[in-house]
Amino acid sequence: MKIILNVFLLGLLLLQVVLPSAAIYENQAGLFDWHHTWVGHPREAVKLDEKHIAVYSERNIIASLNTDNGAVVWRQVLENQLDHFVVTETGILTITSKPERAQFWNNSNGQLIWEHTLPQDESYDNTMPITWKNGDIAVFVDRTKLIRLSKDGDVLWTWIREANEGQVFERLKLIERGDLIYVIVEPNSDNKSPFFFVNIIYATTGETSSTFKIPCSSNYDDVTYTGDYLIWTEADILKWTLITKKQIASTSIKSLVKSLPTADKFIPSKISLFGGDYAEAASFILSTEFENDDDVLFSASVLVDIQEKAMSLNHYYGEHASYGGADFFKKSVIRAVRSDSQELTVQIVPEGKELKIKHDFSLSGEVNYIKLIDMEPFRLIVITDGSSVFLYNESSIIWSREEALSAIAASEFLDLPEQKMWTQMADELDETAAEQAAESPVSRYIRRLRTHILELRRLPGWIVSHFIAMSSSNLKVDNNKVSILEAQSCWLNDTEPEVLYRDNFGLRKLLISVTKSGKIIAQDTARNGKIVWSRYIDSFSFTQIHLVRAAAVKLPPLIVAIGNTFDEVGGQAVGFVRLNALTGDDYITNIPEIADFFEPMVSTNIGVDKVMRLPVEDPDERTHLLAVYEAGSGRVYIYPDTLDSQSKFVTELLPTFYFAMQNADGNMQGFKVVEGYRGSLKAEPVWKFIMPPDEKTAALSHSQPHEKVASLGRALGNRNVLYKYLNPHMFALITKNMEKKLIKVRIMDSVKGSILYETIHENVDTEYNDVHVIQSENWIIYHFWSNDSKARGYQTAVLELFEGQYENERVESANFSSFDNIEPHVLSSAFAFPYPITAMGVTITRNGISTKDILFGLSTHQIMGVNKRLFDPRRPIEKPTKEDQEEQLFPYGPIPDERRLFLTYGLDVAGVKSIITSPSLLESTALVFAYGLDSFFTRSSPSKQFDVLSEDFSKIQLLLTITGLIVGIWITGPIVRRKRVNALWK
Numbered sequence: 001m002k003i004i005l006n007v008f009l010l011g012l013l014l015l016q017v018v019l020p021s022a023a024i025y026e027n028q029a030g031l032f033d034w035h036h037t038w039v040g041h042p043r044e045a046v047k048l049d050e051k052h053i054a055v056y057s058e059r060n061i062i063a064s065l066n067t068d069n070g071a072v073v074w075r076q077v078l079e080n081q082l083d084h085f086v087v088t089e090t091g092i093l094t095i096t097s098k099p100e101r102a103q104f105w106n107n108s109n110g111q112l113i114w115e116h117t118l119p120q121d122e123s124y125d126n127t128m129p130i131t132w133k134n135g136d137i138a139v140f141v142d143r144t145k146l147i148r149l150s151k152d153g154d155v156l157w158t159w160i161r162e163a164n165e166g167q168v169f170e171r172l173k174l175i176e177r178g179d180l181i182y183v184i185v186e187p188n189s190d191n192k193s194p195f196f197f198v199n200i201i202y203a204t205t206g207e208t209s210s211t212f213k214i215p216c217s218s219n220y221d222d223v224t225y226t227g228d229y230l231i232w233t234e235a236d237i238l239k240w241t242l243i244t245k246k247q248i249a250s251t252s253i254k255s256l257v258k259s260l261p262t263a264d265k266f267i268p269s270k271i272s273l274f275g276g277d278y279a280e281a282a283s284f285i286l287s288t289e290f291e292n293d294d295d296v297l298f299s300a301s302v303l304v305d306i307q308e309k310a311m312s313l314n315h316y317y318g319e320h321a322s323y324g325g326a327d328f329f330k331k332s333v334i335r336a337v338r339s340d341s342q343e344l345t346v347q348i349v350p351e352g353k354e355l356k357i358k359h360d361f362s363l364s365g366e367v368n369y370i371k372l373i374d375m376e377p378f379r380l381i382v383i384t385d386g387s388s389v390f391l392y393n394e395s396s397i398i399w400s401r402e403e404a405l406s407a408i409a410a411s412e413f414l415d416l417p418e419q420k421m422w423t424q425m426a427d428e429l430d431e432t433a434a435e436q437a438a439e440s441p442v443s444r445y446i447r448r449l450r451t452h453i454l455e456l457r458r459l460p461g462w463i464v465s466h467f468i469a470m471s472s473s474n475l476k477v478d479n480n481k482v483s484i485l486e487a488q489s490c491w492l493n494d495t496e497p498e499v500l501y502r503d504n505f506g507l508r509k510l511l512i513s514v515t516k517s518g519k520i521i522a523q524d525t526a527r528n529g530k531i532v533w534s535r536y537i538d539s540f541s542f543t544q545i546h547l548v549r550a551a552a553v554k555l556p557p558l559i560v561a562i563g564n565t566f567d568e569v570g571g572q573a574v575g576f577v578r579l580n581a582l583t584g585d586d587y588i589t590n591i592p593e594i595a596d597f598f599e600p601m602v603s604t605n606i607g608v609d610k611v612m613r614l615p616v617e618d619p620d621e622r623t624h625l626l627a628v629y630e631a632g633s634g635r636v637y638i639y640p641d642t643l644d645s646q647s648k649f650v651t652e653l654l655p656t657f658y659f660a661m662q663n664a665d666g667n668m669q670g671f672k673v674v675e676g677y678r679g680s681l682k683a684e685p686v687w688k689f690i691m692p693p694d695e696k697t698a699a700l701s702h703s704q705p706h707e708k709v710a711s712l713g714r715a716l717g718n719r720n721v722l723y724k725y726l727n728p729h730m731f732a733l734i735t736k737n738m739e740k741k742l743i744k745v746r747i748m749d750s751v752k753g754s755i756l757y758e759t760i761h762e763n764v765d766t767e768y769n770d771v772h773v774i775q776s777e778n779w780i781i782y783h784f785w786s787n788d789s790k791a792r793g794y795q796t797a798v799l800e801l802f803e804g805q806y807e808n809e810r811v812e813s814a815n816f817s818s819f820d821n822i823e824p825h826v827l828s829s830a831f832a833f834p835y836p837i838t839a840m841g842v843t844i845t846r847n848g849i850s851t852k853d854i855l856f857g858l859s860t861h862q863i864m865g866v867n868k869r870l871f872d873p874r875r876p877i878e879k880p881t882k883e884d885q886e887e888q889l890f891p892y893g894p895i896p897d898e899r900r901l902f903l904t905y906g907l908d909v910a911g912v913k914s915i916i917t918s919p920s921l922l923e924s925t926a927l928v929f930a931y932g933l934d935s936f937f938t939r940s941s942p943s944k945q946f947d948v949l950s951e952d953f954s955k956i957q958l959l960l961t962i963t964g965l966i967v968g969i970w971i972t973g974p975i976v977r978r979k980r981v982n983a984l985w986k
Contacts, residue, residue, distance in 0.1 A: 033938035034528040035907045036488055037072045038406035039063040040933065041387040041517065045371040046087040048107050053373055053381070054092055056085040059406060059911070059933060062094055064110065067379065069485050070391065070399035074110035077910050077933070084128060090135040090151065100124050102139060102149065114153030127172040130181065138181060138203075140172055146183065148206060157206030161185070161199070173225060175243060179203050182243050184230065186223060187216070194218050196230065198243060212246055221268070226275030226284045226328075229306055236268045238286075240306060249309050257286070260316055262300040265290040276328025282306055283314060283333055283349075285326055299323040303333055303349055315349045325370030325382070336370045336382060344392075346380060357392050360493050364388040365518065365536050386536045387517040388490045400490040402531060404519040408931045410545045412559065413918035414510040414522075414581050417551035419501040482527040491521070491534035497583055500524065500532065505948075506921030507939070511929055512581060514542035514561045520577070522584060525927065525937055533584035537577055537601075539566045546613050547581070548623040557581040558623055560639075562611055565603055574608040576639060577601050594620050597640040606630045606637070610661045613705075614638075616653045618645040625649060627673075629661070629683055636673050636681040650675065658686065658729070658818075660750035662700065666691040668733060670753045687753030695735040698743055698766055699782065701775035702731055706919075709777055710848040716807065717883030723810045724778035725801035725824035730756060732773055732780045732799075736766040743771060743784060747799065747826075751818035757799065757826045763787040769794075774840040774854060778802065781854055781871055783837055794837075796895060797830040798871045829873035832894035835860060841915030843926040843940050850924055850943040855903070857912030863903045863930055866895055867942055903928065909936045922947055 040059030048054050048064060052073060056062045060082040063075035080096035087093075091113055092105040100118040105111065118124065118141060125140035135151030146159040161183070173184040181201040187194035196214035201207065217234040224231050231240040239250040253271065257263045266288045275284040287301035299322060303315040317335055324337030332348055339345035344359040344367070355378075365385030373379040373391075379398070382390045387404040390397055502508060508526035515521065518540035523529045542563035549558040558581060565575040578600050580587045586600030598621065609631040616625050618640060626639040638649055657673040667690050671683035691697070713721035729750045736743050743764045747757040761784065769785035779800040786795045801824040803811050811822055839857035843850075843865075853865040875892045876884050899905075911933025917940070918927045924945045930936045949955070 029905055033903075033936065034484065034487065035904070035909060035937075036405065036484065036529055036935045037075070037908075037910075038401075038403055038488075038934055039065075039072060039075055040406045041403055042381075042383050042389060043369070044085060045369075045373070045381045045383075047373050048087065052107075054087050054107070056082060056094070057403075057406075060096070061933075062092060062105065062110075064107070067373065067391065068399075070389070070401050070488075071485055076105060076110050083124065083126060084139075086129055086131050086137070088131045088135065089133055093129060093131060093137055095124050095129065095139065097123065102129075102137070102153070104135070104137075104151075104153065114151075116149055116153045116155075125172060127174055130174045130176040132176075132203075138174065138176075140174070143172065146174075146181075146201070146206070148203075159183075159201055159206045159208070162211070175225070175228075176203065177228070180209065184243065187220075194220065214241055214246060214248065222271065222273045224273035224275040224284055225277070226306065227278065227281040229275075229282070231273060231275065231284060231306070233268065233271060233273070238311070240311070242308060247308075251311055253286075256304070256311060256313065257302060259313065260300075260302060262288075262290075262319060265300055274326055276333070278328055278330055280331050281328050282331075283328075285333070285335070287323060289323075296321070301326075301335070303335075315347070317347065322366040324367045327370050327372050329372045329375065332372075332375070334370065334372045334380070336367055336380065338366060344382070346392075355394050357395060357397075359390070363491060363493055363534055363536050364390075365538060385517065385538075386519050387515070390490070397492070399485070400492075401488055402490045402519075402521065402534070404515040404517045405488075405513065405521060405931075405935055406933050407516040408513045408914075408935070409516050409542050409563075411511055411513040411914075411916055411929060411931060412545050412547050413916070413927065413929070414512055414547060414557055414559075415506065415550060416500050416502040416508060416510060417557075417582075482530045484528055487523075487528040487530040489531070491531040493534075497533050500582070504921075505925070506919075507925070507927070509918065509927060510581065511937070512545060512547075512559055513931070514545045514563065516541050518542065518563070520545075520559075520561050520579065520584065522581070525929075529935065529937060535577075535579065535584045537561075537563075537565075537575070540564070540575060540577075541566075544611055546611070546624075546626060548578075548613070548626065549617075549621070551582070552622070555622060556583075556587075558587055558621075560626060562608070573603045573605050575601060575603045589621055591620055594640065594642045594644075597642045597645075602639075606635070607632045610659070612659060614649070614653060614657075616649055618642060619648055620644055627657075627659075629659070629671075631661075631663070634683050636683050638681070646679065650679075654681075658751045659683075660731075660753075662697065666695075666697050668748070668753070670750055686751075689733075689748070689753055691735065694737050694739060695744065696738070697733070698736040698771040699734040699773040700731065701734075701773045701780055701782075703728060704776050704842060704844055707776060707844055708846070708848040713810075714802075715887075717881075717886035717889075718807075720807035722807060723803040725803050725822075726778055727756075727801075727816065727818065727824075729818050730775075730801075732775060732782070734771050734773055734782060736764070736771065738767060741765065741787070745782065745797075745799070747780065747801070749818050756824055757801070759799075759828065761786065761795075761797070763789075769836065770838075772837055772840045774842050776842045776852060777848075779868075779871075781840070783833060783840065783856070785836075791830070791832065794833040794835065795830050796833040796871065797828065798873055800827045800873050801825070802827070827873040829871075829875065829892070831871065834895065834897035835864070839912050839915050839930070839932070841917055841928070841930070843928065843942055844917045844919050845926050846919040846921060846923050850926075850941075853926075853940050853942040855915045855917070855928065855930075855940075857909075857915055857930060857932070861904075861908045861910045861912075861934075863909060863912060863915070863928075863936065864901050865903050865940055865942070866901060870895060903938050903940065904936060907936070909934045912936075924948070 039061050040057030042055040042057050045053050045055045051067055052064045053067055054064055060078040061075055064073040066073055078096055080098055083097050084095040091107055094103050100123045102116040104113045106113055122141055125143045127140045129137050129139040131137045138148045140146050144161050148156040150156050171186050175182040181203050183199040185197040194216050199211045200209040202209055221233045228242050229240050230243055236253050237250050238253050239248055241248045253266055257266045270288045272287050273284055283303055283305050285301055286304050289299050292298055298319050300319045301317040302313055305312050305314045320337045322338055327334045335347045337345055338361050341361055344357045346355040368385050369383040371381040378394045380392045389401040389403050391399050511523040511525055513521050518537045520535040522532045524532050540563045542561050544562040546560045548560050551557045559579055561577040565573050578587050589595055589598040607630045608628055610629040612627040614625045614627055628637045660670040662668050670687040672686050673681055674684045676682040713723040730747055733746045734743055742760055742762045745759050746755050748755055765785045765787055771784045773782040781798045783796045805825040836859045837856045838859055841855035843853045852868040856864045858864055875890050877892045880889055912930045913932035915930045924941045924947050926940050928938050928940050
């Protein structure tokens with residue numbers, strides 16, 4: 001027992017060496033890092049009070065936003081699919097599915113007031129619930145039962161729909177008017193004897209007051225409700241009735257719109273109806289879509305007033321390239337539409353107001369949804385197809401939120417250029433070949449001299465800034481000039497993009513992200529993630545981004561964004577977008593011979609199953625080539641596909657170009673690229689791993705891009721070495737067997753398909769817990785849930801590969817080859833882990849000298865950094881020997897639940913799905929960016945900041961000491977020389 005206690009105390013002592021490296025002081029919070037809180041693309045917005053609006057989003061989130069600045073006051077990230085969202089004076093009702101829950105939330109702080117969960121065999125209907133001012137609600141269950149719940153969530157009464165109304169129907173509609181509830185059952189269009197069944201129920205008791213039928217034709221189409229009216233179309237006939245009566249009125253659409261200039265465009269099959277839910281509403285919007293002579297889709301709309309027996313046109317909105325958005329506000333109808341590429345027009349009827357608001361649609365996409373928050377003063381929420389959110393007054397923007405960043409598909413760090421490099425580009429070398437031949441060397445020298453003289457203007461500022469920096473940290477970046485709310489705002493293109501340069505330590509970079517809503521966004525890491533530029537590509541949903549060229553003199557950095565693009569008829573293709581990474585502008589080459597191969601945007605109908613960034617540059621533009629694999633035809637294409645690119649690819653890379661990919665059925669297959677007919681490239685199968693029928697893929701690892709390995713071996717405490725198995729082609733395939741409750745880990749070689757190592761973990765739950773894996777250098781770490789009786793809970797296992805089993809054993813080969821018959825020696829161990837996770841990452845430093853942190857995105861909305869030394873399979877179980885202590889091995893034990901390991905300290909970083917890192921110019925420091933729902937940026941120093949002075953180092957005292965020494969030397973120097981001369985005369 002005494003030995004165990006000593007080992008435990010020694011472990012705690014050694015852990016103190018590691019844990020503080022991840023912790024930060026309280027005054028450092030928010031200094032180097034930033035956190036953006038997002039809510040996702042809003043589907044609806046409702047006014048809560050004079051200062052707040054409530055929204056719900058496609059990410060199953062409800063939130064309260066401040067109407068003055070757009071800040072998130074509170075939010076709730078729901079676990080299940082959000083089906084309904086209703087705001088009342090007493091709270092917010094949400095209904096979610098799987099499991100079926102009705103929840104009522106406090107308006108002011110978002111706290112849960114009550115929750116009602118249905119049994120497993122019942123489900124809430126898709127019918128919109130109704131609410132009362134006292135907090136009661138009525139909601140349909142299983143399309144047959146209507147239940148009323150009190151403000152405390154108790155069931156007050158249940159009403160069951162009559163079976164004689166038929167089982168086949170389209171949907172249900174609930175309308176509350178005073179003490180009565182109208183339940184309208186819409187027939188299915190396939191029903192041979194269709195009727196609208198109207199049930200009138202007493203709201204207080206749930207008893208049926210009366211029922212009646214409203215007949216309609218079997219070919220009825222669009223249905224809408226406005227006020228107390230039910231409206232539908234039958235071919236070219238428009239019909240309507242009060243929900244309280246059986247009397248039906250009708251009119252032909254042709255006769256209703258005959259006075260309009262676009263009357264012939266109102267074809268029955270293209271017509272849609274939009275009504276308001278306000279009780280006093282007595283109007284609806286009738287719209288149609290049509291193509292003009294240039295096959296461009298247009299929309300035309302008209303506001304129609306409705307009475308019990310007649311309809312009349314109120315206002316014609318005209319023709320527009322898109323429908324825009326509409327909203328009903330009491331007795332007013334608000335319509336917002338794009339009237340110009342730079343202008344949003346808002347029309348308010350019957351007030352007769354028309355507002356012109358400046359809005360750049362090229363940056364946001366078309367209007368997707370609008371909501372009038374207030375009429376006096378005028379406040380209008382506008383949400384666009386690109387997931388941008390704007391709040392406007394009558395003439396300008398009040399605030400905006402770039403919610404596209406809540407759906408990032410991929411991100412890349414971009415190193416900024418050095419300032420001197422761009423000075424050379426702009427001032428000294430900005431000349432064509434013809435100008436160089438015509439200009440004399442003297443004039444060129446004079447121009448360069450003039451440039452250097454102009455640069456002297458910056459010398460005073462440089463001196464002042466460096467002396468000011470003496471009193472603060474060298475690593476401090478002035479990001480306080482931009483608030484978080486300003487950083488979250490949309491890029492409005494109202495100012496010229498700032499020319500950014502790299503700082504002394506390479507800590508300032510651009511984060512370029514592509515989103516699922518078709519946006520490409522660049523953020524400045526040094527200014528709280530402020531957007532530097534933004535692009536919206538219509539009808540795109542991005543999936544990948546590749547940095548194909550870094551910044552060089554006269555050559556700006558380039559990115560290629562890849563995504564799915566959709567045309568107006570629903571056709572799907574894959575698009576490649578090439579942009580200048582510093583400005584977001586389309587990149588067009590200056591070389592005429594390759595202009596056709598360097599189009600800024602390319603769309604292709606080939607199947608893009610895998611895109612690989614190659615280590616080969618095209619000789620013309622010095623961009624990395626991309627290889628595109630199409631599984632259907634087995635073809636491989638390179639991008640850009642110029643003659644010089646093809647020649648360089650064939651000569652430099654083709655003989656050794658192997659790759660592997662996983663098919664849709666889960667099988668792994670390896671290919672070698674060979675030259676086919678007339679220079680075409682084909683992927684020739686080399687090996688295939690057929691997944692066993694009872695197994696499915698749980699996780700797949702990949703090597704870290706741009707990773708550097710500082711040492712080929714691991715020095716032991718006895719001065720011997722274990723040489724690392726550094727196979728750039730290895731990956732881990734983790735499969736799960738649901739029936740046998742196990743996972744199987746295979747380490748494979750992607751070139752020849754051999755299994756280098758295999759292990760099994762039994763009693764693993766993969767039904768409710770995911771498996772995550774990360775790979776770096778010669779080790780693989782994966783996370784899973786174990787139901788084993790001896791180690792129940794979350795486990796993190798590590799596999800570390802070495803060239804030989806014994807010390808100093810090494811493969812005798814100058815170059816590594818996958819075809820060499822080398823079986824690595826694997827050391828493994830598993831450690832108890834305190835949390836479930838959603839993502840994994842690993843820090844990458846400039847030269848790979850620093851130890852690495854394994855980064856975990858926790859389901860508790862935190863990011864945890866654990867030093868790799870804690871995931872060492874050689875950690876001794878017994879008391880560490882002197883050699884173990886020399887090697888700094890900790891005694892074996894679980895991963896500590898230590899709050900100081902949280903990079904996010906007290907922040908709530910929700911929905912982390914991916915963590916990427918990038919090295920800085922400091923070997924000690926890596927940059928970390930996590931994204932999913934929220935986005936979070938910080939720095940990580942796993943081995944502490946050994947290459948910079950600490951913050952508490954007295955730089956002023958050092959300067960004073962140096963100054964004192966210089967003054968002392970200046971004073972004592974003549975005295976010493978005179979003393980030596982006098983000594984020679986003696």
